[in-house]
Structure formats: C-alpha cells, structure tokens
Amino acid sequence: MKLLLSTLVALILFLGYGHAGSAEELLTEEQSVQAVKEASELQAALTEKERPLNEIKAMMEPYFTHAFIEKYVKENVKETENGYIVYGSDFTPYSMPYFNYEEDLSFGSENNTHKLFQFFPAEEEGPVSYDDHYEAVLFVHENGEYKIDDVIFSETEPKTESPEVKQSPFNVSLIFDQSDAVSFGNEGGFSFIWNPYFKMKTLLSAYAYDVKSAAGNAE
Structure with missing residues (x-):
C-alpha cells in the first residue's frame, strides 16, 4: 500500500x-541579433571562393533551416568549372538585411515564429532607391535550436506578439x-x-x- x-x-x-x-527555451533579442550578424558574415564568405556544394550547405546549416538553405542555394549558388559560388550583389535573394545596429530593432513573435526587424525609411538618392519599408528575419525552432527560416520585406510593420514564457x-x-x-x-x-x-x-x-x-x- x-x-x-x-x-x-x-x-x-x-x-x-x-x-x-x-x-522550450525562448529565443531572446540579443541571441537573434548575434545570429543575424554571424549569418551575414557567413553569406559574405560564400562569395569569396568556389567550394563543393555540400560544403556550402554544411556552412549554412548552423544558422539556417533546411528549407531556407534549399531556397538560398537554388536562387544564389552558381556552378563553375571548379565548384560552386555565390556572386556578390546588393540584391541577392534571401540575404540578411543591412540592419543599422546602432538604431533600435524590433523583436517579437507570432505563431511560434520569432521576428527581428527594422524600419527602413525611403531612399531616393544614390545608386539604390526604395520606398519606406520593413525588413525582417524570421526564426523557427528546428532540431532543438532556433534557426533563420526566412527574410521578408514589407510595406507594413510585421505582426508580432511579445514572447511569453x-x-x-x-x-x-x-x-x-x-x-x-x-x-x-x-x-x-x-x-x-x-x-x-x-x-x-x-x-x-x-x-x-x-x-x-x-x-x-x-x-
């Protein structure tokens, strides 16, 4: 008994x-900022030299989801005589936004997706021009850790809710x-x-x- x-x-x-x-441990704003910075450096490194395709995917794996990697490779990775490379461009699809880290960034979540984003005011001068818009990096939980799953551009502020424990x-x-x-x-x-x-x-x-x-x- x-x-x-x-x-x-x-x-x-x-x-x-x-x-x-x-x-599940929640992603913090500080962690998301650090992840975007490192992911930006990684994407820049992919333009430096030709590599085997499996090496490129392996380099991306710590930062990006499987779905993102496949989209990025399809759009940006080009085959050459000596391997594969990403050609540098200001308009590379799925590249990390050029956040101004000295200004405030916004952070929140919606439907298990965390979003780090910033408002970009219109630019009418210089070689590149654009209207007012937001750029956001989306994180989801995959294989026990948060990874970047998408990059979005929007004329309206991304919808978020404050992450709750x-x-x-x-x-x-x-x-x-x-x-x-x-x-x-x-x-x-x-x-x-x-x-x-x-x-x-x-x-x-x-x-x-x-x-x-x-x-x-x-x-």
Missing part, C-alpha cells in the same frame, strides 16, 4: 519536473489543498505551492481512501 502510494507520488513529481525541465502543462500545486498556501518559485514553466498541511485532495488521496475502505469492509 505505502509502496504503491509512494510510487504514484514519485511518478507525478517526476512528470511535473520533467515537463518543467524540457520547456511557456508554462508546464502539469502543475504540482493541483495535488495539494491551496487554502493557507504560499506560492513561490515559477522557474522554467514550473510552479509550486507550499502548503503547511499538505492535504491531499486529488486522485492519490481518493485512491488511498478507497483502498482503506475496501480493506475495512473485507474484514
């Missing part, structure tokens, strides 16, 4: 902490009476309620009561 109850308690606590530990679907506090309880700790999507009386009012207490009653009736 005691062994069974102990096992059930241990299983529930394990599941609760397991969910908390596996809560994901809560664990399991809450250990549910197995305790919350009267006279004090809440503390809400780390990694795991919340815990300390109750000085630890009054069990869930399946465990109900199960223990039923087993005891059944044993008494049998006697």
Whole structure:
C-alpha cells in the first residue's frame, strides 16, 4: 500500500519536473541579433571562393533551416568549372538585411515564429532607391535550436506578439489543498505551492481512501 502510494507520488513529481525541465527555451533579442550578424558574415564568405556544394550547405546549416538553405542555394549558388559560388550583389535573394545596429530593432513573435526587424525609411538618392519599408528575419525552432527560416520585406510593420514564457502543462500545486498556501518559485514553466498541511485532495488521496475502505469492509 505505502509502496504503491509512494510510487504514484514519485511518478507525478517526476512528470511535473520533467515537463518543467524540457520547456522550450525562448529565443531572446540579443541571441537573434548575434545570429543575424554571424549569418551575414557567413553569406559574405560564400562569395569569396568556389567550394563543393555540400560544403556550402554544411556552412549554412548552423544558422539556417533546411528549407531556407534549399531556397538560398537554388536562387544564389552558381556552378563553375571548379565548384560552386555565390556572386556578390546588393540584391541577392534571401540575404540578411543591412540592419543599422546602432538604431533600435524590433523583436517579437507570432505563431511560434520569432521576428527581428527594422524600419527602413525611403531612399531616393544614390545608386539604390526604395520606398519606406520593413525588413525582417524570421526564426523557427528546428532540431532543438532556433534557426533563420526566412527574410521578408514589407510595406507594413510585421505582426508580432511579445514572447511569453511557456508554462508546464502539469502543475504540482493541483495535488495539494491551496487554502493557507504560499506560492513561490515559477522557474522554467514550473510552479509550486507550499502548503503547511499538505492535504491531499486529488486522485492519490481518493485512491488511498478507497483502498482503506475496501480493506475495512473485507474484514
């Protein structure tokens, strides 16, 4: 009896902490900025010399999703006599935006996609001209880490919502009476309620009561 109850308690606590530990770590603005800077350097390096195609894809893999790599290679990687290369251009499709990191950037998320973007005012002078627009880099979670999945240009501000900490679907506090309880700790999507009386009012207490009653009736 005691062994069974102990096992059930241990299983529930394990599941609760397991969910908390596996809560998906959110991408921060600082991390996204650093990723875009490094991805920009990588794309520039692809224009320096000819390489085998598999080497180009391997160089891109730490920064970009599989889908992005395939699109980028299709649009930009050209075959030569000695391998493959990206020819430098101001209009290379899927290239990282020329963010002004000394100015404010905007960061948010929508439907599990994180967006780092900046407003570009119209430019009417010089060799390159354009209207007011936004440029954004989109990040998604792939194979356990965030990677760049797309680059977009838009006349309107990209729609975002502030990233929120994901809560664990399991809450250990549910197995305790919350009267006279004090809440503390809400780390990694795991919340815990300390109750000085630890009054069990869930399946465990109900199960223990039923087993005891059944044993008494049998006697």
